Amino acid sequence: MLRPRCLIVLALGVLVALPAYAQPKSLGSRVSALAAPLGADEALVIARVDTSKIDVQASLDWAAKAMKVNDEERAQMEKGLQEPRAFLQGFRDAGGQEMIWLVFPTPGPGREPIDVAGVITTAPGKAKEVAAFLRQAIPKERFEVTDRGDTVVIASSERTRAYDGSAKASETVAKAFDAAGEGTAQAVLQLSDDTRRVVRETLPRLPEEFGGVSGKELGDAFSWAALSIDAPPKLKLKLQIQASSAEGAKSLAQVIGNWYKIAASPAEIREAIPGFEELLPLFTPKADGNKVVLSLGEKPGEIDRLLPVIVAPLQAARAAARRSQQMNTLKQLGLAMHNYHDTHKAFPPQAFRDKAGKPLLSWRVHVLPYIDENDLYKQFHLDEPWDSEHNKKLIEKMPKIYADTRVPGVEKGKTTFVVPVGKDTIFGGTEGMKITKISDGTSNTIMVLESDAEHAVTWTKPDDIDIDPKEPARGLFGDERKQILALFADGSVRALPLPKLGENLYHMLTASGGEVINSDF
Numbered sequence: 243m244l245r246p247r248c249l250i251v252l253a254l255g256v257l258v259a260l261p262a263y264a265q266p267k268s269l270g271s272r273v274s275a276l277a278a279p280l281g282a283d284e285a286l287v288i289a290r291v292d293t294s295k296i297d298v299q300a301s302l303d304w305a306a307k308a309m310k311v312n313d314e315e316r317a318q319m320e321k322g323l324q325e326p327r328a329f330l331q332g333f334r335d336a337g338g339q340e341m342i343w344l345v346f347p348t349p350g351p352g353r354e355p356i357d358v359a360g361v362i363t364t365a366p367g368k369a370k371e372v373a374a375f376l377r378q379a380i381p382k383e384r385f386e387v388t389d390r391g392d393t394v395v396i397a398s399s400e401r402t403r404a405y406d407g408s409a410k411a412s413e414t415v416a417k418a419f420d421a422a423g424e425g426t427a428q429a430v431l432q433l434s435d436d437t438r439r440v441v442r443e444t445l446p447r448l449p450e451e452f453g454g455v456s457g458k459e460l461g462d463a464f465s466w467a468a469l470s471i472d473a474p475p476k477l478k479l480k481l482q483i484q485a486s487s488a489e490g491a492k493s494l495a496q497v498i499g500n501w502y503k504i505a506a507s508p509a510e511i512r513e514a515i516p517g518f519e520e521l522l523p524l525f526t527p528k529a530d531g532n533k534v535v536l537s538l539g540e541k542p543g544e545i546d547r548l549l550p551v552i553v554a555p556l557q558a559a560r561a562a563a564r565r566s567q568q569m570n571t572l573k574q575l576g577l578a579m580h581n582y583h584d585t586h587k588a589f590p591p592q593a594f595r596d597k598a599g600k601p602l603l604s605w606r607v608h609v610l611p612y613i614d615e616n617d618l619y620k621q622f623h624l625d626e627p628w629d630s631e632h633n634k635k636l637i638e639k640m641p642k643i644y645a646d647t648r649v650p651g652v653e654k655g656k657t658t659f660v661v662p663v664g665k666d667t668i669f670g671g672t673e674g675m676k677i678t679k680i681s682d683g684t685s686n687t688i689m690v691l692e693s694d695a696e697h698a699v700t701w702t703k704p705d706d707i708d709i710d711p712k713e714p715a716r717g718l719f720g721d722e723r724k725q726i727l728a729l730f731a732d733g734s735v736r737a738l739p740l741p742k743l744g745e746n747l748y749h750m751l752t753a754s755g756g757e758v759i760n761s762d763f
Contacts (some may be wrong), residue, residue: 245669250272258489259632259634264674268420269424269428269464270416270421271411271415271420271686272418273416274411274412274413274415274416276361276363276393277344278406278409279407280344280359280401281401282343282415285434285522286431287345287430287432287439288345288419288430288432288433289343289427290340290341291332291340291341291343292425292426292427292448292545293334293339293340293506294471296328296426298323298330300474301473301474302320302323303472304474308553309556309560311401312650312761314645336374337365338362338363338372338376339363339364342360343358343359344360345357345358345435346358346359349462352483359395359401360395360396361395362376362396363393364393364503367394368392372389373389377470377673380396384398386398386399388402401446415463416429417429417467418484419468419469421468421482425478426472427470427471428469431468432466433461433466435603441461442461443458443459444715445460448497451500451504452497453493453497453500455496455497455528459490463486463487463491463493466483467481467482469481471757477539478536478538478539479536479539480537481537481540482534482536483527483534484597485532486532487532488529488531491529492529495527495528495529495531498526498534502525507733509665518606519693523550524544524547526547558643561722563637566649568646569727571734572728574732575690576689576690576729576730576735577612577687580733581612582608582609583677583732588673588675589668589669589674591605591669591671591747592605592663592669592704593605593704594607595672602625603627603628603633603702604628604699604701604703605658605747606644606659607702616731618636628702629703633702637700637702638654640655640657644676645657648692648721649694650695655696655700656699657700657701658693658719659693660689660699661706661708662690662707662709664708666754677731679753680731680754682752684730685730686730686750686759687730688729688730688731689729689730689731690726690728690729691727692718692728693707694718697718697720709748714747714748714751715747720740724739724740725737725738727748730750731753743755
């Protein structure tokens with residue numbers, strides 16, 4: 243029988259030990275333990291995603307609002323997310339929880355530059371279901387998917403064979419993920435001994451404007467970097483770079499700060515993002531002891547102020563994609579015009595008329611057979627005007643080629659693709675012009691333009707843009723680069739800088755004006 247003193251000692255021991263057993267593992271120790279068997283010490287990047295915190299619809303709504311997309315772009319975004327949304331839902335339904343991914347550098351001839359492996363946490367008893375789901379979604383020729391307890395491992399056959407369940411968890415990885423903190427996603431960048439040696443020995447000394455530090459100094463100063471992101475709608479970002487010393491932290495902060503300043507120096511950046519220089523301090527990491535830190539989204543309005551910086555590159559990419567798409571559309575219209583010319587020995591007139599000279603239908607209707615829309619063309623009553631009882635029903639069937647994705651605010655059934663109308667233009671007369679009559683040269687004469695929303699026209703209506711010799715750019719759409727897109731009579735498409743065109747624009751709109759075009763623009 244235990245004595246009272248022994249019972250007291252035993253009770254105290256239990257009370258002391260109980261918190262250690264009851265206390266849940268920190269994020270860092272848990273991720274480090276899960277990643278260790280795959281060789282976490284050698285990974286360049288380790289990333290974790292908590293799929294339970296991803297709200298696809300909320301993120302989409304936030305992005306669409308931030309980027310100010312139109313309805314068509316919103317629909318494209320929705321379409322682009324269909325597969326990721328279905329994958330995420332299937333993953334969750336199968337019992338998947340966290341995703342932890344490791345990226346390894348794999349230098350060497352004949353090898354991929356990186357190797358990727360992952361470990362997935364699952365609900366209790368759901369590993370086999372998750373593994374079966376992932377085998378359907380992941381390329382079998384590159385990865386093996388194996389369930390291990392309540393986890394699923396995704397790795398190459400070589401790394402799967404090297405899986406070491408007894409591997410010791412990395413303290414560096416644990417510290418880095420604990421520094422990142424809980425969030426939707428975290429990523430840690432670390433340097434293995436081999437990678438650090440490459441940085442120290444091969445990275446040249448940076449230019450003075452970047453701080454003038456050497457690869458050796460950078461390699462010695464950098465320990466690891468940890469990034470944490472909370473997904474929209476409450477977007478937050480936290481970055482910590484751990485340095486070997488306070489002096490190293492200052493050097494790293496100086497390099498990053500100088501890089502930001504240089505990146506912000508081009509005039510295009512300052513024009514695209516008003517007040518960019520004033521915003522720089524908000525997203526420039528600062529040295530704090532032996533670490534470099536940056537936190538965004540903690541203070542009210544911080545993300546709203548930074549949205550222009552976040553969104554500007556995306557908007558620039560969207561604008562470039564739209565411009566490329568529009569130029570391709572103009573090229574298709576140019577090909578259609580020339581195919582029409584080959585058949586009819588002249589370009590189409592701006593308006594097709596009845597015997598009394600009354601305009602009936604636009605050139606856009608009569609080139610339909612040359613843009614793969616012959617079935618639609620056959621539905622028109624060509625001897626009736628565009629707004630006859632029969633023909634007006636076809637307005638809603640406007641071919642996609644006539645839809646403009648660049649110009650905002652265009653009404654349904656209207657197009658911004660117009661031809662220039664006026665004295666000496668290709669479409670200035672009532673008959674179609676032969677290519678031999680373009681005495682100014684086909685490469686110098688504009689055939690189709692892009693109007694602004696105000697001057698958009700019903701696509702079937704014989705209505706285009708009347709050119710004012712004194713204001714030839716009036717009614718044309720100028721993009722964020724202050725450029726207009728123009729299809730020339732030789733079939734080429736060019737972006738023309740409005741501010742530099744001057745009288746050259748009018749000269750290029752005439753087919754036989756005999757003007758000399760200054761090519762300095």
